Amino acid sequence: MLELNYDGIVIGAGPAGIAAAIRAKELGLKVVLIENRDLLGGIPLQCVHPGFGLHYFREDLTGTEFIYRLFDKMDKVGVEYLLKSHVHSIEFIAHNEKIVNVITPKGVLSLKAKTLIYTAGARERHMFEINIAGDRPAGIYTAGEAQILMDMYGIIPGKEIVIVGSGDIGLIMARRFALEGAKVKAVIELMYYPGGLIRNVVQCLQDYNIPLYLSHAVTRVVGKKRVEKVVVAKVDEKLRPIKETEFEIPCDTVVLAAGLIPNLDMLEKIGLLADPYTRGPIVNEFLETNIPGVFVAGNALVINDLVDYVVEQGELAAEGARYFLENDGIPTMDWKPVVKGRNIRFVVPHYVSGRRDVTFYARVQYPEKNVIVTIPEVGWRMKMFNVRPAEMVRVKLSKRLLDGASSAEKISIEVAPSE
Amino acid sequence: MNEEDLICIICPTSCTLRVCKELSGSLRVEGALCPKGVEYAIREVNDPRRVVISVVKVVGGDLPTVSVKTSKPVPKKCIPEIMKATASIELKAPVEIGQVVIRDICGVDVIATRRVKKVNSIYLFKL
Numbered sequence: 001m002l003e004l005n006y007d008g009i010v011i012g013a014g015p016a017g018i019a020a021a022i023r024a025k026e027l028g029l030k031v032v033l034i035e036n037r038d039l040l041g042g043i044p045l046q047c048v049h050p051g052f053g054l055h056y057f058r059e060d061l062t063g064t065e066f067i068y069r070l071f072d073k074m075d076k077v078g079v080e081y082l083l084k085s086h087v088h089s090i091e092f093i094a095h096n097e098k099i100v101n102v103i104t105p106k107g108v109l110s111l112k113a114k115t116l117i118y119t120a121g122a123r124e125r126h127m128f129e130i131n132i133a134g135d136r137p138a139g140i141y142t143a144g145e146a147q148i149l150m151d152m153y154g155i156i157p158g159k160e161i162v163i164v165g166s167g168d169i170g171l172i173m174a175r176r177f178a179l180e181g182a183k184v185k186a187v188i189e190l191m192y193y194p195g196g197l198i199r200n201v202v203q204c205l206q207d208y209n210i211p212l213y214l215s216h217a218v219t220r221v222v223g224k225k226r227v228e229k230v231v232v233a234k235v236d237e238k239l240r241p242i243k244e245t246e247f248e249i250p251c252d253t254v255v256l257a258a259g260l261i262p263n264l265d266m267l268e269k270i271g272l273l274a275d276p277y278t279r280g281p282i283v284n285e286f287l288e289t290n291i292p293g294v295f296v297a298g299n300a301l302v303i304n305d306l307v308d309y310v311v312e313q314g315e316l317a318a319e320g321a322r323y324f325l326e327n328d329g330i331p332t333m334d335w336k337p338v339v340k341g342r343n344i345r346f347v348v349p350h351y352v353s354g355r356r357d358v359t360f361y362a363r364v365q366y367p368e369k370n371v372i373v374t375i376p377e378v379g380w381r382m383k384m385f386n387v388r389p390a391e392m393v394r395v396k397l398s399k400r401l402l403d404g405a406s407s408a409e410k411i412s413i414e415v416a417p418s419e
Numbered sequence: 420m421n422e423e424d425l426i427c428i429i430c431p432t433s434c435t436l437r438v439c440k441e442l443s444g445s446l447r448v449e450g451a452l453c454p455k456g457v458e459y460a461i462r463e464v465n466d467p468r469r470v471v472i473s474v475v476k477v478v479g480g481d482l483p484t485v486s487v488k489t490s491k492p493v494p495k496k497c498i499p500e501i502m503k504a505t506a507s508i509e510l511k512a513p514v515e516i517g518q519v520v521i522r523d524i525c526g527v528d529v530i531a532t533r534r535v536k537k538v539n540s541i542y543l544f545k546l
Contacts, residue, residue, distance in 0.1 A: 048472050048486035048532065062472065064486050064533040068516055151474055154484040179473060179502055199428035203469065207495070385432045385452065 006030050006113040008321045009100050011087055011266075014042020015307050016298025017119035018070045019314030020321075021079045024117070027322045032111065033081040034102060040074075040081065041067045042121060043144070044307060048151045049172050055308035066307060090116065092270045095292040095329050115293040115321040118267060119314060122260035122299040127221075130164070130190075130258045134220035139227035143169040143257035147176070156180055158253025162230050163187045164218050168196035168305060168390070170257025175204035184210045185249050188232055190217050190239055193367050195259070196390050197305065217241050218254070227252050262300045267291065277346035278302045284351040285358045286320030287313060288330055295320050302348045302361055305392050309361065316359075336405075341414025343368060345389065352411055354402040360395040362413055364388065370418045377405040377412065387415060425463055427456040436460045468492035472532075473505045475520055480512030480535035487520050490528045497525035505529060512537040 010021045013035035021033040039045070044052065047063025054060055057069060084105050091099040096114045124142040141149070141157055147169065149155045161177050163170045166189040174184045187205060192215045194201050205212050213232065219241050220231040229250045233241035262280040264272060273282045273290040280301045281289040288295050297313035304310050324330050335351040338360070347362040364387045373393060374381040378401045387393065395413070405411065421440040426433055437449045438460045448460040462468070470492050474484040487505060504521055514520075514535040521529040 045533075048474060048488070050470055050472065050488065062486065062488055062532045065516060068534060151486060152482055152484065154474055154476060176472075179471075179498070180506075181502075198426055198433040202426050202428050207469070385434075 004110065004112055006032055006111060007325055008115045008117055008318070009034065009098075009111055009113040010117045010119060011100070012042070012118070012120035012298075012300070013037075013040045013081060014119060014121050014298060014310075015044055015067060015070060016121075016300070016310045016314035016317075017042070017117070018067075018074055018079075019311040020117045020119060020295075020297055020318045021081070022070070022074055022077050023315040023318035024321060025077045025079050027318060029318070029322060029325065031079070033079055034085050034087060034100070035081065035083050036086045038084050040071065040083070046144070046147045046151050047172075049175075052307050055306065056311050063307070070311075087266060090266055090270055092291060098293065115295065115324050117314075117317045117321060118264075118294060118296045118300055119298045119317075120263045120266070120300050122262050122303060124256065124260055125258040127256060130256070132164070132218050132221060134231070135223050137221070137223035137225055137227050139223065139253045140221065141253065141255050143167075143173045143255050146173055146255050150176055150180065156182055157255075158182060158227075158251075160185055160251040161253045161255055162218070162249055162251045163255045163257055165189060165256060165258035166195040166201070166212060166214075167257045167259055168200050170255065171196045171200040171204040173255060173257065174210050175208060178208035178210065182253075184208070185251050186210070186232070187212045188216050188218050189214050190235060191215070193388065194390065195257075198388070198390075219246065221254055222248075227254055230254060260299060260303045262303065264296075264300065267294065267296070275346060275348075275350065278348060280348070282350045283348065284330070284335060285349050285353060285356065286323060286330060287317045287349065288320055288324070292329055293321075293324055302346070304361070305390065309392065309394065312359070336408065337410050339410045339412040341412045343371075343387070343415035344413055347413050352402070354406055354411075355399065357396065357398050358402070360393075360397070360413060362393045362395070364393065364415055368415060368417070371415050372418050373413070373415055375411060375413050377408040377410070378402060379404065383418060423464060425460055427451065427459050429455045429459050438464050440464075467495045469495055469498065471498055471501045471529075473502060475505050475529075475531075476509045477512050477514055477535050478509060479537055480514065481538045482533070482535050485510060485514045485520075485531050485535045486533045487529050488532050489525075490530050491526075493525045493527055500525060501529065510535075 007029040008031045010017045010033045024031040044063035044067040052061045052066035086103045088101045100111045102109045161184045218230045229248045234245035295317035297317040298310040333353040345363045345365045367388045423438045425436045439447045448457045451457045471489045518531045519528045
């Protein structure tokens, strides 16, 4: 019989959830990991490309190799988990009591826990969120779907591909299509800069002579049974398509790589407050949300570009859960808000106490050269040659540095031009 | 004199590099903020290399493919040969991470990067 009372329940067995469950178990918490698919691992399982683990394992691994390292660690620590288990709802009973209703192959369970670590990842933005009108024929996939088909099941979704959006998944899929013999006709990006990392633009597009159209949008998909072509137009400075510049690209497949949105529906139903810029929750330095004892990590917290940061957040959430259990709640503190300054789109966490080390994750609003990223209250500054929205700025501040700002009412982060 | 512009991919600074071929045949690199960029540019012009990734068919496993990579970066011109080789073979489950899938092709090995467990035929995934 499955035990129904836990110190912590982790929802979602991707890298953040696995890392959180391992850390929680290591800290002596009674924890269970819940996954709705029939296998553990989440997204890295379908990422056959390298570039994972450079920070965490200090090695360049593929996504698959990275996640198997975590599986091995998980086996060693002995984490209890449930597969094919769908969380139906979460009930908030008291600050130290939540109920998670789960539909499992063995029946419906009501699991009770003092803390929740929510690591359900993100969903991909779809066609109607990015103003693509027209027909709805076969042959339209999100980049993640195309990746699962190709790299887990060995099926190429089409022969002539147009990719919408130049985020990293889109760029990486462009290379995968090209390698497997499909023709990638174009990558279309709305903004005037690429959505993904520069190294991916070089290795994935330039290597295979795939044209990248910046400041362009797909306005329409045309096709009866299968996609036949897309209509593309240049956009003006307000990102509106310019009718006179329209042209057509014949293709049989459209792949959407237009960004990710954190998956929070389940928590919003119990009163979660979200940040409109990250689309994830508002959190303190333990990654605890406004709902006491509910912690969020990974892409459900903020869209990350490196799995290493996702794992780091999972571990931090587990440490937060332990601190919560030890003190019967995160003690009330003199929380300082973290304020966004010039050219900062968002920063996580949103509140810090100044009493412990803290890692900030931020993104800029627009690309800029030769800048200084500063946190004036603590006198911290870092010179950077380039900042880009695609590359997260990660800043680690020690407690010692934060002590210097103990009288400050806020902590602010900003990007200033370098003189 | 030949000139070529590259973007350095060693770190996120992404320097724009200009490689100039002198009449003497030696290369001059401009725009690199560190020596690694110079090294990258020279290699990229003389002998560009990449790690090649793909998937290989597996029969009798819990997944119908296993992901693979080359054990070291290979010259770019070898990529089609490796892709052809990975497309033409079929493995039998189980497959272990690090298992050599193709030995000694273009001077490297192709190794598995995912684990595929053997399953009973009733659950066999058919391509």
